[in-house]
Amino acid sequence: MSYPDFVAFIGQRNTPPGSLSTLESWVAGSAITATSRVLDVACSTGFSSRVATLATGCRARGFDVSWRAVREARREARLARVSSRLDYFVGDVTKIALRSHQFTHALAGCCFGFFSDRERALDEVVRVIVPGGYLCTANFYMTGKPSRTLLREVEREVGFAPKPAGWERWRVLFERKLALEGIEHRQLPVLSDEQLVETVRASVLAGCRRRRVPVALHEACVDRMTCTRRVLNRMRAHQAHSIEIWRSPS
Numbered sequence: 506m507s508y509p510d511f512v513a514f515i516g517q518r519n520t521p522p523g524s525l526s527t528l529e530s531w532v533a534g535s536a537i538t539a540t541s542r543v544l545d546v547a548c549s550t551g552f553s554s555r556v557a558t559l560a561t562g563c564r565a566r567g568f569d570v571s572w573r574a575v576r577e578a579r580r581e582a583r584l585a586r587v588s589s590r591l592d593y594f595v596g597d598v599t600k601i602a603l604r605s606h607q608f609t610h611a612l613a614g615c616c617f618g619f620f621s622d623r624e625r626a627l628d629e630v631v632r633v634i635v636p637g638g639y640l641c642t643a644n645f646y647m648t649g650k651p652s653r654t655l656l657r658e659v660e661r662e663v664g665f666a667p668k669p670a671g672w673e674r675w676r677v678l679f680e681r682k683l684a685l686e687g688i689e690h691r692q693l694p695v696l697s698d699e700q701l702v703e704t705v706r707a708s709v710l711a712g713c714r715r716r717r718v719p720v721a722l723h724e725a726c727v728d729r730m731t732c733t734r735r736v737l738n739r740m741r742a743h744q745a746h747s748i749e750i751w752r753s754p755s
């Protein structure tokens with residue numbers, strides 16, 4: 506099972522780097538309000554659109570290639586009692602099955618690093634937002650030099666190899682189409698192994714219970730997620746993340 510499918514299977518809430526505080530920066534920095542029409546790009550389990558809708562009352566649609574993630578996003582929207590304002594579908598960012606210029610905002614938390622054809626993905630996202638619309642992103646970048654072994658381990662765990670490149674690569678990509686309106690840079694804390702084991706165990710078991718994953722699988726799920734998070738935690742020493750607000754030409 507792929508990492509995105511696994512995350513959805515065990516009821517974990519995938520979030521953009523910086524989680525709620527990133528959403529706060531996006532909402533304030535790009536003026537998302539009740540009248541905004543928001544697209545959640547590669548939404549995973551729908552955290553960004555759900556939080557934006559709960560905070561502002563906006564309408565949002567989200568899509569992801571993982572059907573398990575989309576099913577989970579729908580379920581979470583129902584649980585949060587906002588499913589009348591949220592809609593999720595299975596789709597590929599390189600051919601978004603939507604007409605042009607219909608969203609005032611697109612939210613793209615940590616997903617451009619996952620796309621194999623980033624230029625095409627950006628063209629598509631820009632196509633579906635209105636002229637003068639916003640793209641809110643949060644992207645990891647390297648501040649140090651992780652070993653090749655560590656990069657390979659990350660690829661094995663989450664299915665993509667982070668590029669050993671600084672923030673500049675994101676500027677070059679997004680400036681092809683958009684102007685930078687605001688940026689913050691943040692560092693995620695490196696957890697002690699004790700903290701990591703404790704938090705992963707608690708959140709995986711809570712998710713497994715919520716999703717009624719058979720009890721016989723609980724320990725295997727904890728082991729897999731602990732293994733993945735250990736590798737990602739080691740990467741944190743070499744990474745920071747940005748929170749960006751981009752705007753398309755009017």
Ligand SMILES: C[S@@+](CC[C@H](N)C(=O)[O-])C[C@H]1O[C@@H](n2cnc3c(N)ncnc32)[C@H](O)[C@@H]1O
Nearest residue numbers: 509519520521547548549569570571597598614
């Ligand atoms: C790290 S998650 C980002 C989740 C979410 N945007 C967030 O900030 O929490 C990356 C997501 O990209 C999705 N993905 C990868 N390639 C995709 C593609 N070509 N089209 C749509 N989604 C894709 C994966 O299924 C995964 O759910």
